[in-house]
Amino acid sequence: TPDNEVRFRACLDDVAAYKPGRPPERSDGRPTYKLSSNENPYPPLPGVLAAATEAAAQMNRYPDMAAVDLLEALSDRFGVPVSDLAVGTGSVALLYHLLQATVAEGDEVVYAWRSFEAYPIAVQLTGATSVKVPLTAEARHDFKAMEAAITDRTKVVLVCTPNNPTGPVVRRDELLAFLDAVPSNVLVVIDEAYREFVRETDVVDGVELYRDRPNVLVLRTFSKAYGLAGFRVGYAIGHPAVVGAIRKCALPFGVSYVAQAAAIASLGVEEELLERVDALVEERQRVVSALQAAGWDVPESQTNFVWLELGEDTVRFAEAVQAEGVSVRPFPGEGVRVTIGEREANDLFLNVARTWRQ
Numbered sequence: 001t002p003d004n005e006v007r008f009r010a011c012l013d014d015v016a017a018y019k020p021g022r023p024p025e026r027s028d029g030r031p032t033y034k035l036s037s038n039e040n041p042y043p044p045l046p047g048v049l050a051a052a053t054e055a056a057a058q059m060n061r062y063p064d065m066a067a068v069d070l071l072e073a074l075s076d077r078f079g080v081p082v083s084d085l086a087v088g089t090g091s092v093a094l095l096y097h098l099l100q101a102t103v104a105e106g107d108e109v110v111y112a113w114r115s116f117e118a119y120p121i122a123v124q125l126t127g128a129t130s131v132k133v134p135l136t137a138e139a140r141h142d143f144k145a146m147e148a149a150i151t152d153r154t155k156v157v158l159v160c161t162p163n164n165p166t167g168p169v170v171r172r173d174e175l176l177a178f179l180d181a182v183p184s185n186v187l188v189v190i191d192e193a194y195r196e197f198v199r200e201t202d203v204v205d206g207v208e209l210y211r212d213r214p215n216v217l218v219l220r221t222f223s224k225a226y227g228l229a230g231f232r233v234g235y236a237i238g239h240p241a242v243v244g245a246i247r248k249c250a251l252p253f254g255v256s257y258v259a260q261a262a263a264i265a266s267l268g269v270e271e272e273l274l275e276r277v278d279a280l281v282e283e284r285q286r287v288v289s290a291l292q293a294a295g296w297d298v299p300e301s302q303t304n305f306v307w308l309e310l311g312e313d314t315v316r317f318a319e320a321v322q323a324e325g326v327s328v329r330p331f332p333g334e335g336v337r338v339t340i341g342e343r344e345a346n347d348l349f350l351n352v353a354r355t356w357r358q
């Protein structure tokens, strides 16, 4: 490029564009639904909305950059010291900060694939290399292959459990064995964005995991179970050195007052929010059973979505559901991820899935 042109880092060339899901538009006045982003279909609880509204009155002031009240609320909730906690603009921001703090060109980041679509983008932005280890035929992590993929250049491993977009959760023993096998200078990020939807009991909780493992960092979010996707609040739990590095990379004032207030209020009404999660888990079971009855082979879902492997039919299927007023997330050539949402939206999707199999 000529000298008078702005130059961008080479790694930007590979960064995939994120295509946000939008509800379809209809001209016939019938309702439309968005089952493409794993959001919570419930409207805000009145107490959470009131706290956010009150906080909005301070919009002329910067938020508390240290998020002291929110960190204290999280510290009480999980029984971990404030020094082991960081909050960010969604857990995806915490992942970006973590990678920014730990990897650069020449380093490798190992993770299962397919998994959360932000991983390759976040890695590319640092200039580091993604090492993608295929999931097993049951859409689960292949830890033996992941272990074999670790080299001297590996700095970070990402473990998404339960896995987005396929749904299975990693079992206790396989995760513990993997963590024992990973060199202690490799950081293991346990992404538990869907933790609250897990009903399988043979699992190990990230909070329990990190305590005696300084190389483990847990990421969680208020976006899914707590229904705050629009406010962008995530949190990280890890050892002070790791959490400190994340904090250093964070954008100043990244989490707004409104978001902080809503997150604190949500922890205050957690019981009610988790009852909604129970209802979504029940609805998940209804959807999975209906799909199985219609002949679909659905991988285990411990999340608020289901995964349909559709190969070359993926886009056609997504368009057929879209024609019913429901947006879902197609991964062309692979499959479709469908969020468990409003019952009527799930039914519209199920109708398409049933006829597809006939």
Ligand code: PMP
Pocket (backbone or CB within 6 Å): 037, 038, 089, 090, 091, 092, 093, 116, 160, 163, 164, 191, 193, 220, 221, 222, 223, 229, 232, 233, 234
């Ligand atoms: N991790 C996983 C596995 C996700 O699916 C998502 C959201 N789709 C996130 C992290 C990020 O969530 P947020 O930034 O909203 O906290």
